[in-house]
Amino acid sequence: MTKEQFLAVMDDFVDGAIGEVALDESLQYVGVDSMRMMMAVEAFRASGSDVTFVELVRNPTLAAWMERIVK
Structure with a gap:
């Protein structure tokens, strides 16, 4: 998954625009609760x-997730 693809997926799960989320900000502060995390996992798995x-x-955090998912 590219960085652009990752950010497009994450844009569906955060409250507001993904571009406004700091890379080191806890995603829980921008609306990514456990249900949204599970949905994100499924989206990432669907992409390989x-x-x-x-x-x-x-x-x-976006930084940690990108390090793990973006290739």
């Missing part, structure tokens, strides 16, 4: 990532 819910919960 083997990411798990637990991995995302441990560090819920």
